[in-house]
Each structure stands twice: as C-alpha cells, then as structure tokens.
Amino acid sequence: MHPFSFIKAANTREALSAGRRGGRYIAGGTTLVDLMRETVERPETLVDISDLPMRDVKVTERGGLRIGALVSMAEAAAHPKVRSLFPVISQALELSASAQLRNMATIGGNIMQRTRCTYFRDVTADCNKREPGSGCAALHGHNRTHAILGTSDSCVATHPSDVAVAFAALEATVHLLGPAGERRVTFADFLLKPGDTPNREQALRQGELITGVEIPALARPLKSGYLKVRDRQSYEFALTSAAVALYVRGGVVREAKVAAGGVGTVPWKLSAVEQALIGERPSDRLWAEAARHAAGGARPLQHNRFKVELVNRTVERQLRTVGGMK
Numbered sequence: 001m002h003p004f005s006f007i008k009a010a011n012t013r014e015a016l017s018a019g020r021r022g023g024r025y026i027a028g029g030t031t032l033v034d035l036m037r038e039t040v041e042r043p044e045t046l047v048d049i050s051d052l053p054m055r056d057v058k059v060t061e062r063g064g065l066r067i068g069a070l071v072s073m074a075e076a077a078a079h080p081k082v083r084s085l086f087p088v089i090s091q092a093l094e095l096s097a098s099a100q101l102r103n104m105a106t107i108g109g110n111i112m113q114r115t116r117c118t119y120f121r122d123v124t125a126d127c128n129k130r131e132p133g134s135g136c137a138a139l140h141g142h143n144r145t146h147a148i149l150g151t152s153d154s155c156v157a158t159h160p161s162d163v164a165v166a167f168a169a170l171e172a173t174v175h176l177l178g179p180a181g182e183r184r185v186t187f188a189d190f191l192l193k194p195g196d197t198p199n200r201e202q203a204l205r206q207g208e209l210i211t212g213v214e215i216p217a218l219a220r221p222l223k224s225g226y227l228k229v230r231d232r233q234s235y236e237f238a239l240t241s242a243a244v245a246l247y248v249r250g251g252v253v254r255e256a257k258v259a260a261g262g263v264g265t266v267p268w269k270l271s272a273v274e275q276a277l278i279g280e281r282p283s284d285r286l287w288a289e290a291a292r293h294a295a296g297g298a299r300p301l302q303h304n305r306f307k308v309e310l311v312n313r314t315v316e317r318q319l320r321t322v323g324g325m326k
C-alpha cells in the first residue's frame with residue numbers, strides 16, 4: 001500500500017475543503033481499502049466522511065423516498081419504508097455482498113464501487129480503466145463475466161452494484177454537494193459508459209460528495225422485486241439480474257420500471273421492455289414478448305454470448321414473478 005495522509009472530517013465544510021484539494025472521500029471503505037492494498041488505487045489523501053449527517057431515510061414531501069449516502073446497506077435494506085415502498089431496493093441490497101460487508105458499506109459507496117474485472121485488479125495487466133491508453137486485456141481474454149451492452153473498444157467491464165440496478169429502474173436522482181453548492185443528477189446521467197475514457201466512471205465534479213439518493217413517487221400500489229442470477233447463491237456478483245416494478249390497474253399495466261444488471265457497463269435501463277408492457281394486459285405471453293427486448297443492441301464477446309439469452313430469461317421470469325404478485 002502506498003503512503004497516504006488521513007483527515008477525519010468533523011463537518012461537511014471540512015470535508016468539502018479537503019475534497020476540493022484533491023482528497024478522496026471514504027466511509028465504509030469496503031472497496032477503496034481493498035484497491036489500495038492491491039495498489040490499484042493510490043490516493044494521496046483520504047477524507048473520512050463517516051461522521052457527516054447523511055444517515056436518514058425519509059419519505060419526501062412528494063411521496064418518494066430519500067436515502068442518505070451514509071446509510072449502510074444493511075440499514076437501508078431493513079428500513080420499514082424501504083421494505084414497504086420499494087421491496088426491489090431491499091431485495092437488491094440483501095442479495096449483495098456478505099452480511100459483514102452490508103454492515104459496513106454505505107449506499108453512496110455502493111453506487112461508487114468499481115468494477116470486478118479481474119484485469120482491473122491485476123496491476124500487471126493492460127487496463128484502460130486503471131491506466132488510460134494501456135489497452136484492454138479483457139477484450140480477447142477471459143470475458144465470461146463482462147458486459148454485452150454499453151461497451152466500447154476501450155472497456156467492456158460491468159458495473160457491479162445490485163442496488164444501482166434498482167435505482168436505474170426506478171429512475172432515481174443522485175443528490176450531490178460540492179464547492180459550488182448542491183445539484184441533482186438523474187441516475188441515468190450519473191454513471192458513465194466507458195466510451196474512450198473508461199477511467200471516468202461518474203459525473204462527479206472535483207470535490208463533490210454524494211449526499212443521498214432520491215427515488216421519485218410512483219403510482220401505488222406498486223409491486224416490485226429483484227432477481228439475481230449468479231454462479232453461486234451467496235457472496236457473488238450477478239451474471240444477470242433484473243429489477244422490476246409494475247403498477248397494474250383495471251387489468252392493464254399502467255407503469256413499468258425495468259432495468260438489468262450484470263450485462264451493461266452501467267446498470268441497464270430497459271426502456272424497450274417498459275414500452276412493450278405499458279397499456280397491455282398481464283399474461284405469460286406478454287412477459288415473454290416484452291422480455292425479448294432486454295438484450296436489444298447487445299455486442300457479446302467470445303465467452304459471454306450466453307448472457308444474451310440469460311438476460312432475456314431473467315427479465316421474463318422477474319416480470320412473471322412481480323406481475324403475478326397479489
């Protein structure tokens with residue numbers, strides 16, 4: 001591990017001041033410390049923000065939900081409002097990582113976590129995300145777990161978060177605070193596809209902090225849930241996943257929010273699937289036909305062609321599960 005200095009921020013002003021000077025924010029540290037041990041990350045200054053007042057979960061005036069950036073994954077998953085309003089968020093969190101990690105890791109850190117591409121974590125491998133311009137060892141290497149959507153010739157790594165898939169489906173907004181003040185960014189704009197600059201992963205400005213994530217008010221009663229398909233049933237990242245929320249009234253799908261994980265360089269919003277559902281009567285045939293759009297535009301690699309069919313089936317199964325809920 002490279003030497004670094006450490007600042008414990010007593011308040012938001014101190015944190016922002018240190019962030020403006022190039023300090024890296026840290027809270028649970030469950031990703032960053034690992035990467036520092038492996039020398040993938042070499043920050044000169046860490047700014048501990050874990051004492052900042054960002055630990056609330058509350059229903060907004062508009063009837064949505066705001067989850068503070070420092071709420072732990074375990075706290076968010078167990079929160080009664082999260083469980084009752086958006087089960088898809090609780091389920092995505094509970095299917096992530098291990099109990100120990102969920103106790104430490106925060107919501108803000110979760111959506112900031114970096115890819116699990118093995119070449120990214122191997123400092124001897126070519127990796128444009130870690131060392132811009134060095135190449136991408138995964139393009140013609142072991143790419144079974146890599147992305148089939150949103151890829152570029154520079155990077156094909158998946159985004160590893162589960163709860164980010166739920167946030168993408170629900171069209172959440174990320175609340176930010178920086179030296180220039182507060183701003184909000186839609187989830188779709190917050191996480192960046194790799195393009196020619198895979199080292200740039202979020203639309204954060206210098207010194208900006210995530211203060212929370214807001215899920216908008218949606219029609220009620222909304223049924224929702226998360227399905228994760230993986231090589232083993234615990235402590236494993238998704239090969240594919242599906243976050244689904246449906247509002248059905250009068251025997252017709254009125255609202256559909258759907259996203260897939262494990263297949264995109266960012267959590268992959270499935271607008272074509274949503275459009276195929278709206279205004280239709282729920283049926284097994286509808287779920288199957290809508291899910292056929294899930295892998296639209298996919299560019300599979302040598303070892304991950306199976307993900308095309310797998311994501312279609314994952315979405316179909318979760319549509320059927322959520323659509324059949326009483």
Ligand code: SF4
Nearest residue numbers: 117127128136155156
């Ligand atoms: Fe690096 Fe992305 Fe290629 Fe993985 S897929 S080696 S993270 S550039």
